[in-house]
Amino acid sequence: MKLAIDFHSHSGYAGGVGQIELTTVSKTMKLKGIDVFGTGDCIFPTRTEELKHELTEVKEGLFALPKDSSKFLLQTEIIFSTKLMHKRNKTIAHHIILFPNFESIYKMQLLMNNWGMKNTIGRPFITSDTQKELEDQLFEINNIHPLIEIIPAHIMTPDGIFGSKNDLDELSEFYGNFLSKIKAIETGLSADPQMLEKIPDLAELTFISNSDCHSAALNRIGREFTILDVDQVDYKSIINAIRKNHVIMTAEFNPAEGKYYLTGHRADRKGHSHEIIFADEIPTGLICPICNKRMNLGVRERCAQLQNNSIIPIPHKFMHLIPLIEVIATSQNLKSIASKRVKKVFDVIMNIFPSEIALWQSDSIQVMLDKRIDQKTINQILAVQKGDFKFQPPGYDGTYGNLIVGDK
Ligand SMILES: [Zn+2]
Ligand SMILES: [Zn+2]
Known part of the structure; x- marks a missing residue:
């Protein structure tokens, strides 16, 4: 069960x-x-x-x-x-x-x-x-x-x-x-x-x-x-x-x-006028070239240190997800999930699907939502369901990554 x-x-x-x-x-x-x-x-x-x-x-x-x-x-x-x-x-x-x-x-x-x-x-x-x-x-x-x-x-x-x-x-x-x-x-x-x-x-x-x-x-x-x-x-x-x-x-x-994915320093740190993010080569000793303080190693590099590539992994079934309310807000170009318009769309969807998890696991999202909500929102929901989204820049130094849905 x-x-x-x-x-x-x-x-x-x-x-x-x-x-x-x-x-x-x-x-x-x-x-x-x-x-x-x-x-x-x-x-x-x-x-x-x-x-x-x-x-x-x-x-x-x-x-x-x-x-x-x-x-x-x-x-x-x-x-x-x-x-x-x-x-x-x-x-x-x-x-x-x-x-x-x-x-x-x-x-x-x-x-x-x-x-x-x-x-x-x-x-x-x-x-x-x-x-x-x-x-x-x-x-x-x-x-x-x-x-x-x-x-x-x-x-x-x-x-x-x-x-x-x-x-x-x-x-x-x-x-x-x-x-x-x-x-x-x-x-x-x-x-x-x-x-x-x-x-x-x-x-x-x-x-x-x-x-x-x-x-x-x-x-x-x-x-x-x-x-x-x-x-x-x-x-x-x-x-x-x-x-x-x-x-x-x-x-x-x-x-x-995630807030700790890459190695870097935020723009609001002491001695910084802009942020710095290291996607590839991490400076030796993790010293930030701007403020000369030590940075925390990002999760991606930390995992790479610990991984053993000769291991044949047991596959874990998982999906990458963004909360539906955030997908709706992004698709409507609204920053806040507290917006009445966002909440209204969410309520319409919740009258069609028994729950958000049921929506993500459904293979008939287009049919079920067609004409009842904006096609742009449907497209973004479908894109997220397929995993077609990224974060640019990714999260670093306590800052969440910035969401981009679909191939824009
Ligand atoms: Zn904790
Ligand atoms: Zn710094």
Whole structure:
């Protein structure tokens, strides 16, 4: 059975945004076609109590609002920080953790308390002084419940396990003996399966994709997602599907849109009057020729460093996607997705297709939308469905890539 899941999100407690109502999230999930959504920030005590108060368990390990079909699973992101002997700087890596029930969340909170870790923000830190201590922490979390899943998040970004800041060659440098428990990785917005499947340490793992959203907006929830093949709609079947790699497909950002894709410096950096982007030859020592400061290595080059071209990859089925609301806005030459005209077109389409995912998977878009919406918008939707779009310039130094749809 197919299940569309977005496993990674944040609440207002992770900073940056105001409070996000679960009712709003549920509404967007239905429009997008997301069946199960990770709650975000589930171990932050205020959030835990809110979730417990608002949600009811409807299937084992899956929760819902009263009289509502959208399902939630309990999820948080945790930042693990440790000192590896052979590295000068601390190694920092973001992780998604999935929990089967509230009881295991309370045990997790107790563990953090015993370790003296602050649990005062949506996305907390767990620190350690040595790799061994980190490994013990990971095993202790894992021992709370056999269905807890720990998944390295957005692995190629600067804060991801394989990011350029950490500069690790192998996952075992960080996980040690815990590596056998790592069954999946999150590709993140700046990388797609094709870039990752030739990296030796990742070849055997399940690739999942999530929005990592901090908002319930139509271009945030489900901007990346995973379709799993599950035996049943419950938490245990979802975890089994992750562990056994029963992924039907993932929907991904085009990596060139991601904020860390190429190496460069933005125009608004100190000492800069214009931006600089390196598509081919990266300067030695990563020193920016304009401001003489060090640049972060782009995800594309970082992947190339780790890839082994003799690996024959297991093909991962995925598609590059742009949120429909953004495609509509671009096709109407409007910058804002909040425009009434854009929203109106979106509503017309949602009256024809049951959800956005259903639209992307349909082979009769032209017939279904003909004469009911502008042909230019239909053409751009078809172009995106075929993957006929690019980002020029691509993303770099914290800036998203600039979208160009079709062969213009
Ligand atoms: Zn993160
Ligand atoms: Zn610079």
